[in-house]
Amino acid sequence: MSVAAPFFLWVAAAVALATVAAHLLAWRRPPTTVLPTARFAPERPARVVSRAVRPTDVALLALRVAMVMLAGVALAQPAFGRERRGSARVVVLDRSRSASDSEATDFARAAFEAGDALVVFDSVAREVPAATSDSITAGARLPVGHARGSISAALVTAVRAAERLARNRDSVEVVVVSPVTKDELDAATGAIRGRWVGALRVIRTTASQGDSTSAARPEVSAGANDPVAASFTLVGPVTGGARVRIRRASISAADSAWAREGGTLVAWPANADGAGRARPSSPDTAYAVVAEIDGSAGEATAAVVASFERRIVPPAGRVVARWGDGDPAATEATLGAGCVRVVAVGVPASGDLPLTPAFLRFARQMAAPCGPAVSLERASDSLVARLLPAQPAAAAAESLAPVEPDRGPSRATAWLLGGALALAVAELLLRRGVTSATA
Amino acid sequence: MRDGRSEASQAESRGALLDAVRGVKWPALRAVAGAIPGSHHSRMRGAAPELSEYRAYRQGDDPRRIDWRLLARSDRAYIRLAEDRSIVQTIVVVDASASMAFPVESLAKWRMACDIAVGLAAVAHTARDPVGVTIVGGRGVRHLPPRTRRGIVGEVVRALDTTTPEGTASLARALVGAPVRSRIAIVSDFLGDADDIRRRAGEIAAAGGEVHAIHVVAEEELDPPRRAMLAVDPEDDAIARPFVGDARAAYLSAFGAWRASLATGWRGEGLTFTQAVTAEPASRVVRRVAGAGTGAVARARAEGR
Numbered sequence: 001m002s003v004a005a006p007f008f009l010w011v012a013a014a015v016a017l018a019t020v021a022a023h024l025l026a027w028r029r030p031p032t033t034v035l036p037t038a039r040f041a042p043e044r045p046a047r048v049v050s051r052a053v054r055p056t057d058v059a060l061l062a063l064r065v066a067m068v069m070l071a072g073v074a075l076a077q078p079a080f081g082r083e084r085r086g087s088a089r090v091v092v093l094d095r096s097r098s099a100s101d102s103e104a105t106d107f108a109r110a111a112f113e114a115g116d117a118l119v120v121f122d123s124v125a126r127e128v129p130a131a132t133s134d135s136i137t138a139g140a141r142l143p144v145g146h147a148r149g150s151i152s153a154a155l156v157t158a159v160r161a162a163e164r165l166a167r168n169r170d171s172v173e174v175v176v177v178s179p180v181t182k183d184e185l186d187a188a189t190g191a192i193r194g195r196w197v198g199a200l201r202v203i204r205t206t207a208s209q210g211d212s213t214s215a216a217r218p219e220v221s222a223g224a225n226d227p228v229a230a231s232f233t234l235v236g237p238v239t240g241g242a243r244v245r246i247r248r249a250s251i252s253a254a255d256s257a258w259a260r261e262g263g264t265l266v267a268w269p270a271n272a273d274g275a276g277r278a279r280p281s282s283p284d285t286a287y288a289v290v291a292e293i294d295g296s297a298g299e300a301t302a303a304v305v306a307s308f309e310r311r312i313v314p315p316a317g318r319v320v321a322r323w324g325d326g327d328p329a330a331t332e333a334t335l336g337a338g339c340v341r342v343v344a345v346g347v348p349a350s351g352d353l354p355l356t357p358a359f360l361r362f363a364r365q366m367a368a369p370c371g372p373a374v375s376l377e378r379a380s381d382s383l384v385a386r387l388l389p390a391q392p393a394a395a396a397a398e399s400l401a402p403v404e405p406d407r408g409p410s411r412a413t414a415w416l417l418g419g420a421l422a423l424a425v426a427e428l429l430l431r432r433g434v435t436s437a438t439a
Numbered sequence: 440m441r442d443g444r445s446e447a448s449q450a451e452s453r454g455a456l457l458d459a460v461r462g463v464k465w466p467a468l469r470a471v472a473g474a475i476p477g478s479h480h481s482r483m484r485g486a487a488p489e490l491s492e493y494r495a496y497r498q499g500d501d502p503r504r505i506d507w508r509l510l511a512r513s514d515r516a517y518i519r520l521a522e523d524r525s526i527v528q529t530i531v532v533v534d535a536s537a538s539m540a541f542p543v544e545s546l547a548k549w550r551m552a553c554d555i556a557v558g559l560a561a562v563a564h565t566a567r568d569p570v571g572v573t574i575v576g577g578r579g580v581r582h583l584p585p586r587t588r589r590g591i592v593g594e595v596v597r598a599l600d601t602t603t604p605e606g607t608a609s610l611a612r613a614l615v616g617a618p619v620r621s622r623i624a625i626v627s628d629f630l631g632d633a634d635d636i637r638r639r640a641g642e643i644a645a646a647g648g649e650v651h652a653i654h655v656v657a658e659e660e661l662d663p664p665r666r667a668m669l670a671v672d673p674e675d676d677a678i679a680r681p682f683v684g685d686a687r688a689a690y691l692s693a694f695g696a697w698r699a700s701l702a703t704g705w706r707g708e709g710l711t712f713t714q715a716v717t718a719e720p721a722s723r724v725v726r727r728v729a730g731a732g733t734g735a736v737a738r739a740r741a742e743g744r
Contacts, residue, residue, distance in 0.1 A: 030667040030668050031668055031669065032669045033668040033669065033671070034541065034671055034673050035541075035659075036537075036539075036672060036674070037630065038670035038671060038678050039680070040694040041680035041681075041686050041690040
């Protein structure tokens with residue numbers, strides 16, 4: 001237990017000693033003796049001051065001393081619990097799609113010490129109960145998630161853990177082990193950082209290789225002399241292509257499972273038995289197809305003007321390409337953390353259409369990762385320093401209600417004062433009883 | 440209750456007391472009006488052998504008391520007067536209130552009062568005076584009428600020994616029915632209705648009676664313990680006075696003043712007042728009480744009364 005104002009403890013002890021002394025010198029009733037001529041003695045109060053080795057009214061004395069000491073301890077504002085000793089850290093480990101598998105855990109293991117708190121986060125944050133270094137090691141065995149990371153959510157949980165640790169430690173530091181990509185920051189990050197009055201250190205790791213903004217060749221599974229495969233040979237690396245699989249044949253269960261974990265599975269069937277369904281009417285011809293992978297026409301639009309045989313209708317989903325007459329030519333649907341894209345664009349096996357620049361742009365669009373483009377670009381150092389400063393800004397600390405690092409003393413003070421008040425009432429009742437008994 | 444040993448020692452004390460007061464005379468303070476022959480000077484002039492004076496015969500005198508020889512010699516009729524002696528009935532009033540049961544361990548005040556009462560009864564009975572006792576205590580008044588029979592002193596002793604002092608007593612009320620032409624000895628600490636007692640005693644004395652006040656004071660009352668204590672009146676719990684600091688000195692002063700005023704008040708009424716401290720022998724007190732009567736008679740004779 002530590003106290004904020006030990007002066008009151010000394011005062012309470014002095015008052016308690018004075019109370020004991022007063023009880024030793026208390027008014028007491030001398031021993032009664034029968035004396036028929038007592039009436040000739042001067043009429044005085046029946047109680048006289050006398051000293052005694054043993055205090056009088058032990059119960060009353062105990063109540064008074066307890067009341068004084070309780071009030072003194074309450075005014076001294078004690079902080080119960082373990083004594084604050086040493087420093088602690090709250091290690092915030094990024095396990096989102098932005099983080100690399102090994103580097104972040106290495107840094108976290110290096111920063112973590114016994115007694116520290118561990119918070120892992122992707123889109124949500126969770127504190128690992130009774131965390132140890134083994135917790136980080138065990139977590140490292142699990143693959144990183146494919147959800148977007150949220151530094152704000154991680155800070156909320158970390159601040160909560162840091163406030164708890166601050167009750168027992170001299171200083172608590174929040175250590176964020178994360179590449180801190182742009183998509184992990186939001187408008188609330190700076191304000192949430194301001195709620196933590198302690199230090200914060202950011203250990204920036206490299207971003208995940210699964211960055212959808214980095215270029216890579218998509219994995220194409222097609223038969224020999226497949227025109228689409230030929231096209232992707234010419235397309236080369238595409239943005240986020242590392243997490244894109246292109247299947248010309250039927251989709252296997254392994255492909256679905258892979259897509260469910262965040263990959264983009266592009267089903268570009270050569271015929272209707274692969275994906276989608278056969279066109280109810282007889283196959284017709286479309287003369288143009290337009291890819292609108294971002295949902296709006298613009299620079300990202302890739303249009304191919306050629307005669308295409310329309311034999312397949314893509315399943316329902318978000319339309320990513322349309323025929324010249326407006327019918328969906330390609331759709332995609334979310335599957336777990338990833339998606340499955342069905343491209344119902346028949347590519348003639350003969351001719352050089354798959355090799356034309358327009359078709360290559362169309363193929364590049366079809367090989368784009370699901371959803372909007374995910375940028376795992378690391379935030380600039382200046383942005384990180386502004387949003388996640390090592391010490392909270394003075395203005396933020398003043399404008400935001402500071403989080404009381406330890407509410408124990410105030411609660412204990414209230415309880416102690418309540419106890420002292422209860423003892424005062426009991427002392428009053430007991431004193432009345434003693435007075436009536438001695439009267 | 441007292442055990443057999445204490446009763447035996449008390450009997451020895453009583454025996455020693457009776458031996459000590461043997462031969463003590465307790466004459467009446469003034470000539471008594473009784474007609475029964477006794478040991479006290481009577482106001483009656485009778486036919487006693489001891490000649491007192493001659494007086495001219497007056498109509499109504501008993502012709503048998505005419506000195507016929509003197510009539511024959513001088514032809515004048517004189518009657519022969521003689522100093523007559525009579526008895527006076529004596530009542531010893533003993534205060535048996537709770538204040539007499541002090542000190543609590545020894546009951547010295549009560550024993551002293553009993554011894555004085557027995558001694559006075561014995562002295563009076565020796566003079567063939569009728570002796571009775573009135574014990575006034577918290578349980579009421581126990582009255583043993585004055586008698587001259589031989590065992591009356593023993594009856595007085597038994598009456599006193601079977602009484603336990605307790606409660607509060609009003610001696611003045613007990614004196615209301617007392618015969619006025621008698622000798623009354625009041626043995627008390629006078630801590631009750633002292634003024635009323637003195638007033639009633641004065642009335643008895645004015646009516647021709649004789650009242651002796653024997654004030655019994657315990658040695659512990661004259662010299663209370665010097666330790667701090669809370670003195671409580673046994674007859675009134677409301678009176679509780681602490682003996683601390685200068686309280687003892689104030690007590691001694693007040694108690695002494697009260698005793699002096701008490702004696703002055705009694706003597707001012709023409710009554711005798713004797714203080715008896717428990718430390719002194721009861722026989723000495725009895726002698727002082729009886730001596731007060733002797734001294735008063737001597738003074739009366741010297742003054743020609």
